Amino acid sequence: MGQPKPNPWVMTLAPYVAGRAKVDGVEKVVKLSANESPLGPSPKAIEAFGHASAALHLYPDPDSYELRHAIASAHNLSPDRIICGAGSDEILHVVAQAFVKPGDEIIHSRYGFMMYPVIAQTLGARAVAVPNKDWKADVDGILAAVTEKTRIVFLDNPNNPTGACLPKAEVERLIAGLPKDCVLVYDAAYAECVDQDDYTDGADLVERYDNVLMTRTFSKLYGLAALRIGWGYGSPALIDPMNRIRMPFNANVLAQHAAIAAVADKDYLAHVNAFTIKWRTWLAAEIMALGLDVVPSQTNFVLIQFPDDKDFSAEAANEFLASQGYLLRWLPGQGLTNCLRLTVGSEQDNHAVVALLRDFMDRGSYPSP
Numbered sequence: 001m002g003q004p005k006p007n008p009w010v011m012t013l014a015p016y017v018a019g020r021a022k023v024d025g026v027e028k029v030v031k032l033s034a035n036e037s038p039l040g041p042s043p044k045a046i047e048a049f050g051h052a053s054a055a056l057h058l059y060p061d062p063d064s065y066e067l068r069h070a071i072a073s074a075h076n077l078s079p080d081r082i083i084c085g086a087g088s089d090e091i092l093h094v095v096a097q098a099f100v101k102p103g104d105e106i107i108h109s110r111y112g113f114m115m116y117p118v119i120a121q122t123l124g125a126r127a128v129a130v131p132n133k134d135w136k137a138d139v140d141g142i143l144a145a146v147t148e149k150t151r152i153v154f155l156d157n158p159n160n161p162t163g164a165c166l167p168k169a170e171v172e173r174l175i176a177g178l179p180k181d182c183v184l185v186y187d188a189a190y191a192e193c194v195d196q197d198d199y200t201d202g203a204d205l206v207e208r209y210d211n212v213l214m215t216r217t218f219s220k221l222y223g224l225a226a227l228r229i230g231w232g233y234g235s236p237a238l239i240d241p242m243n244r245i246r247m248p249f250n251a252n253v254l255a256q257h258a259a260i261a262a263v264a265d266k267d268y269l270a271h272v273n274a275f276t277i278k279w280r281t282w283l284a285a286e287i288m289a290l291g292l293d294v295v296p297s298q299t300n301f302v303l304i305q306f307p308d309d310k311d312f313s314a315e316a317a318n319e320f321l322a323s324q325g326y327l328l329r330w331l332p333g334q335g336l337t338n339c340l341r342l343t344v345g346s347e348q349d350n351h352a353v354v355a356l357l358r359d360f361m362d363r364g365s366y367p368s369p
């Protein structure tokens, strides 16, 4: 008797693991494991969401026409080069579906967004992980890893989970060294809260290079993670094939309307960014004062390094914080066994996490009951 046979590469795929959201025996938890916004979306986005719910019986606009135009006008971009999707995750998948086939290679940083190897494997392609340099992507390492099978290089800049960010000159050097038929997917999920001067969000690169796709999201600083809405910006050589294969109604009605209001509300975004920068700086300083290392962050999270000592390890700290209702992200699967990633939370939660970490560092894995 035969049975349905999945493609051979499917059954060896290790699925994406999302940030922890509950702990057994702890009733109220604070989730600081998925880089969600503690401030939530613009009130104008919530209002638009409410109005849009009158049209739940209608299919969404398959071209996200109004949203593309709202994004274009907020960022001064060409609306024809924009593609919207169910989170930037979908955009990352669609570009790979359009350009990668079984046996091809995609390159990503070892410490990079964990979806990249998952995407490669869903397509039967090989994910090539290049070690980072100073917590950032290593441009020379990536260029040395390129072969004639390389179809895509995924570069998250700033980097998740390290929070580090490459200067524009390094990104330019990467593009200049890549073959023209290899797509650079420049994932700028945290572009809004970067304050380093020599940064590019990638839009200017898209204008100059047909093989660069910039991706952006409404999930992080815009606080709309639940709605699944993101977008890409690229030349027709990228956007046209992507539009052919994406699902026609990939960006839902509620998401389109909330995002249109969110992207227009620049004051609210400025408020969120100022809050994020203030508290990531505060968290880094407070945590370093406890004797821990923190990677300088350009994002809404900080990566904390713990000592190589089992009583003061990242794993022990993670369990202690979880038992107190604070959920961080431990990433041993990625080789970051000694680190925890902490999302910037509310003022109160930031203070609470630092107090708990202080407690932990005073006593190690034997906190008093």
Ligand SMILES: *Cc1c(COP(=O)(O)O)cnc(C)c1O
Pocket (backbone or CB within 6 Å): 035, 086, 087, 088, 089, 090, 113, 156, 159, 160, 187, 189, 216, 217, 218, 219, 220, 225, 228, 229, 230
């Ligand atoms: C969160 C994140 C994304 C995905 O966001 P969506 O919710 O799918 O829009 C993409 N890239 C990086 C680096 C991220 O951190």
